[in-house]
Amino acid sequence: MFDIGQDTDFLAHEPAPAQEVYSFEHEDGPGPSREFLAFDLSRSATSPWNSTILEILLREFQKTCTDEKWAIKRSDNYVRELLKNRYKKLHTVWLKGQPKLLRDGRLETEEEVEARLLAEMDRQAKASRQATRRRNKYTRRVTTLNHVVALKIEEGDSDVAVWEWLSCLIKTLGEDGMSSEESAVENQIEHVLRVKQMEWRRCINHELDIIDTQRLLDDDIFARQGAKPVKRIRAHDNPESSRDALFGLPMAFYDGAWVAGLSQRQLDALNVSWDTFEWMKVATT
Structure with a gap:
């Protein structure tokens, strides 16, 4: 769904715009959709925005399971926990790719990252x-x-x-x-x-x-x-x-x-x- 082959590809993930996240959570904004899957990487998997994305992924997973008649069917709660853990891991990968504050008070350059x-x-x-x-x-x-x-x-x-x-x-x-x-x-x-x-x-x-x-x-x-x-x-x-x-x-x-x-x-x-x-x-x- 995110067109990544390995965890490090997630370093290039573009987070959802803060204004759109705020609009969804506090006003009447449209929020994430299948066509617009961008995590709010400033928040955990349980935030309203990210939870909505994980629910979309859950529905896609279960639909594929039914359409392809997989031999093993897992409950929504089981798959939901897997998705949360997957997000946590990718979130950690993404954070590692962000510029860090150096001892001299400046942020890392792209080359240093x-x-x-x-x-x-x-x-x-x-x-x-x-x-x-x-x-x-x-x-x-x-x-x-x-x-x-x-x-x-x-x-x-x-x-x-x-x-x-x-x-x-x-x-x-x-x-x-x-x-x-x-x-x-x-x-x-x-x-x-x-x-x-x-x-x-x-x-x-x-x-x-x-x-x-x-x-x-x-x-x-x-x-x-x-x-x-x-x-x-x-x-x-x-x-x-x-x-x-x-x-x-x-x-x-x-x-x-x-x-x-x-x-x-x-x-x-x-x-x-x-x-x-x-x-x-x-x-x-």
Whole structure:
């Protein structure tokens, strides 16, 4: 209805003229219609003007549902709440695109607004890429461990308990317990990923190396298609992760020095689990 393909297109939405909104709400003005759909972006979804637009959209939605004989029919109240939430999100997008007051007392220029929005989009895209890498990393490790444990049990190997422990370690940490990575170029040629440091998490580089090395050894676990794995570098001068520490883990998962530096209030907020997790020293040959 608004000819937008994605949320950012709503930045160009022209708000309804204030005089027409006032005339509709306080005099006898015509108000919005199907042919004139322009939100009053100075107000919430519940204002008389915006509520009228949402009712128009509601009627259009339900008419389409009936005309096209959709399999699922939703109540007016259900659809109305969806429309309100949609407006709230688009309203937030539009507000971000408005000039902001700078520290020197002047308003942003169009160029400064565009630069700020591009920087925000870049930040969100970077965060999305890092979240995807964490998710993929967690999935690969869990898949590797499930495969190895099943194989060890089948063959009756004596070290099955070690791999079960490693599996428990990764699954307890979960996806959010995996480190993020930042793209970099090494020697001006090779694309690498620098693993961000997580000061709150106990150092488990040794355990992670065992799992990741096993994945490379058992090349039948994953399909050969896809991009070649990128080199990952762990180093003390890598950047720190900006994500907050996970709460609710057993104490064994937290770095001792980091915990010692917390105030009592911070320690209470960490909500450490009462579950015990016996640490195992894993040796490799």
